[in-house]
Amino acid sequence: MSVLEIKNLHVNVETDQGTREILRGVDLVINEGEIHAIMGPNGSGKSTLAYTIAGHPKYQVVQGEILLDGENVLEMSVDERARAGLFLAMQYPVEIPGVTVTNFLRTAKTAIDGEAPSIRGWVKDVRESMSNLKMDPAFAERNVNEGFSGGEKKRNEILQLELLKPKFAVLDETDSGLDVDALKIVSEGVNRAKANTGLGILLITHYTRILRYITPDFVHVFVAGKIAEQGGRELADRLEEEGYDRYQVAEAAAAE
Amino acid sequence: MTAAMQSTAMPTAEQHGFRPHSDGPIIPVQTRSERFRSVNVEDFAPVTGREHEWKLSPVAAFADLTGGELDGARLPIETADAPGVDVSWIARDDARIGRAGTPEERASANAWSSFGEALFVSVTGEEEKIAAITRSGLGTTPRAAHTVIEAAPNSRGLVVLRGAGEARLTENVEIVVGEGASLTVVSLQEWDDDAVHLASHFARLGRDSFLKHIVVSLGGKVVRVNPSTHLAEQGSDVEALGLYFADAGQHLEQQVYVHHDAPHTRSRVTYKGALQGDGARSVWIGDVLIGNAAAGTDSYEQNRNLVLTDGTRADSVPNLEIETGDIEGAGHASATGRFDDEQLFYLMARGISEGEARRLVVRGFLTEIVQKIGSPDLEARLTAALEAELEGR
Ligand SMILES: Nc1ncnc2c1ncn2[C@@H]1O[C@H](COP(=O)(O)OP(=O)(O)O)[C@@H](O)[C@H]1O
Ligand SMILES: [Mg+2]
Numbered sequence: 001m002s003v004l005e006i007k008n009l010h011v012n013v014e015t016d017q018g019t020r021e022i023l024r025g026v027d028l029v030i031n032e033g034e035i036h037a038i039m040g041p042n043g044s045g046k047s048t049l050a051y052t053i054a055g056h057p058k059y060q061v062v063q064g065e066i067l068l069d070g071e072n073v074l075e076m077s078v079d080e081r082a083r084a085g086l087f088l089a090m091q092y093p094v095e096i097p098g099v100t101v102t103n104f105l106r107t108a109k110t111a112i113d114g115e116a117p118s119i120r121g122w123v124k125d126v127r128e129s130m131s132n133l134k135m136d137p138a139f140a141e142r143n144v145n146e147g148f149s150g151g152e153k154k155r156n157e158i159l160q161l162e163l164l165k166p167k168f169a170v171l172d173e174t175d176s177g178l179d180v181d182a183l184k185i186v187s188e189g190v191n192r193a194k195a196n197t198g199l200g201i202l203l204i205t206h207y208t209r210i211l212r213y214i215t216p217d218f219v220h221v222f223v224a225g226k227i228a229e230q231g232g233r234e235l236a237d238r239l240e241e242e243g244y245d246r247y248q249v250a251e252a253a254a255a256e
Numbered sequence: 257m258t259a260a261m262q263s264t265a266m267p268t269a270e271q272h273g274f275r276p277h278s279d280g281p282i283i284p285v286q287t288r289s290e291r292f293r294s295v296n297v298e299d300f301a302p303v304t305g306r307e308h309e310w311k312l313s314p315v316a317a318f319a320d321l322t323g324g325e326l327d328g329a330r331l332p333i334e335t336a337d338a339p340g341v342d343v344s345w346i347a348r349d350d351a352r353i354g355r356a357g358t359p360e361e362r363a364s365a366n367a368w369s370s371f372g373e374a375l376f377v378s379v380t381g382e383e384e385k386i387a388a389i390t391r392s393g394l395g396t397t398p399r400a401a402h403t404v405i406e407a408a409p410n411s412r413g414l415v416v417l418r419g420a421g422e423a424r425l426t427e428n429v430e431i432v433v434g435e436g437a438s439l440t441v442v443s444l445q446e447w448d449d450d451a452v453h454l455a456s457h458f459a460r461l462g463r464d465s466f467l468k469h470i471v472v473s474l475g476g477k478v479v480r481v482n483p484s485t486h487l488a489e490q491g492s493d494v495e496a497l498g499l500y501f502a503d504a505g506q507h508l509e510q511q512v513y514v515h516h517d518a519p520h521t522r523s524r525v526t527y528k529g530a531l532q533g534d535g536a537r538s539v540w541i542g543d544v545l546i547g548n549a550a551a552g553t554d555s556y557e558q559n560r561n562l563v564l565t566d567g568t569r570a571d572s573v574p575n576l577e578i579e580t581g582d583i584e585g586a587g588h589a590s591a592t593g594r595f596d597d598e599q600l601f602y603l604m605a606r607g608i609s610e611g612e613a614r615r616l617v618v619r620g621f622l623t624e625i626v627q628k629i630g631s632p633d634l635e636a637r638l639t640a641a642l643e644a645e646l647e648g649r
Contacts, residue, residue: 054601054605055605056601057597057601077604077610078601078604078605079604079605079607079608079609079610079613081605082604082605082606082607083607087605088605090602090605093602094596094598094599094601094602095599096599096602096603096616096617096620097620097621098617098619098620098621098622098623098624099616099617099619099620103616104603104606104616107608107612107616108603108606108607108608111606111607111608111609111612112606112607143620160606164606164607
């Protein structure tokens with residue numbers, strides 16, 4: 001049984017104005033098969049947490065640990081983390097001119113499995129996943145994310161999630177910018193991936209909307225770089241009604 | 257929004273950090289058609305490096321080629337010919353020489369004044385064919401050469417002119433494309449690290465003919481290949497492509513000139529280059545002249561550079577002159593951008609190693625040109641050569 005542990009994580013980022021402390025002691029344990037929703041206002045550090053798990057070089061861990069099945073993730077390079085079973089669906093997926101989706105997917109799959117997938121089965125898997133996500137087959141020959149709409153980019157992220165079969169996936173605002181139909185399709189993709197592989201999911205979102213389609217086992221409220229409150233899915237319902245004001249008031253008071 | 261996010265959210269052009277400057281800098285030195293021309297080296301003043309056609313070039317590195325005496329003997333060549341492509345040597349007073357253009361600078365005129373015989377490549381017949389001519393083993397003596405490639409009316413073919421090994425060479429290549437012919441010429445520079453190669457290509461296109469002209473510069477200390485195309489007859493069409501990979505200490509230059517001089521002519525110029533390592537240097541100057549006679553011209557030129565490391569310099573200067581109001585389209589673009597770390601992160605976050613991710617991105621950038629060559633063998637060879645460049649081999 002796999003487990004991803006985040007212990008007392010403090011993260012800084014260098015800005016033009018100097019060093020900024022963004023994460024201020026995050027503790028989180030995600031077991032295989034669990035869905036954890038992280039909800040918080042803009043600027044609270046949710047993407048910083050996501051990027052730090054994936055190993056983006058801009059974010060410096062100054063204290064704390066990230067362990068995947070006891071292995072020190074912080075010592076791994078970005079690609080090693082992915083090969084160890086971590087996946088980040090990005091809030092803003094990057095365009096790669098001149099690299100087709102087909103070529104990219106095959107290269108990534110080969111890197112993660114350590115060997116090239118059998119051609120026949122792979123082509124079928126890709127086609128099936130694309131069709132499930134209602135992606136036009138023509139996307140396979142287009143350059144990665146180039147000229148994709150916001151919704152198409154998100155589907156392309158979930159396509160990778162389904163095909164690369166990680167142990168843990170961090171979904172950073174996969175729901176933002178999606179209309180209801182696209183939100184359903186993307187959520188189904190996430191649920192399908194979980195049903196097939198039993199992965200653990202860290203679902204980062206600003207809104208409660210996606211939680212109607214993906215049911216979290218735990219909800220964490222993220223404010224000012226750490227978890228301010230945790231609960232079950234009922235916490236999401238409360239946030240829906242009350243918003244984040246309550247926490248920010250408490251935060252402001254604590255800062256004084 | 258965070259800085260990291262901003263850079264990932266941007267559209268492609270900015271994502272590369274490209275600075276598009278489609279509206280300038282345009283530096284019309286003089287009307288290109290009025291530039292001085294002569295086949296006689298003595299008609300040009302000695303090169304100082306301040307002349308507009310030399311000011312971005314390391315002229316001291318090849319004073320022997322612009323000013324000195326040159327060996328005009330036949331170059332050692334190896335040909336892989338094809339039926340319908342004949343290769344022979346012709347005397348310097350042969351009437352087939354001098355039909356496509358006249359030198360505009362001293363290295364070109366020096367070559368013209370000094371060559372003994374010219375290599376004549378004749379392409380006939382309508383079936384597609386590929387012929388390759390390799391010049392190698394040129395040694396370090398300063399040399400002059402002259403080549404005439406002629407495609408007979410309605411003929412088709414692809415001719416590769418390749419250079420490898422040591423060289424100090426200045427040369428002229430004339431390309432005469434007959435009415436209705438479709439010709440591809442690939443000039444492939446794979447010289448040794450110390451080689452210097454200065455070339456002027458002059459193409460003259462007949463009615464309704466098509467020329468695909470491709471300059472690929474990978475090896476050599478200083479490589480300067482300047483292709484001029486004269487769209488002299490109605491309906492003629494040129495696709496001028498270029499691909500270069502400048503390593504540390506390498507100077508790769510191309511001054512591309514397209515002269516629209518007849519109605520309904522078309523040109524597409526696309527040059528792409530990568531620069532890697534200290535002192536890697538590229539120069540692209542793209543002159544397009546749309547003359548009085550060129551009603552209905554359709555023209556577009558662009559140059560894009562991908563900067564892979566610090567310490568490189570890419571000059572990119574588009575220059576468009578239009579003498580007629582009646583054109584279909586004319587545009588230019590030029591951009592130089594750094595390798596994008598966000599792309600690297602995205603690929604690596606999918607398990608792809610750094611080396612492989614870099615290869616994917618650079619190959620993706622340059623592949624547009626490679627794919628247009630039209631010879632699968634050559635495309636595969638170039639893809640491999642580019643990967644070797646990337647690994648610093
Ligand atoms: N690369 C960066 N450079 C400068 N500031 C950053 C960077 N990344 C994040 N920040 C700052 O850190 C804070 C948290 O950002 P982020 O993690 O993106 O929050 P969220 O995803 O919750 O909206 C913000 O104030 C943001 O401006
Ligand atoms: Mg965010």
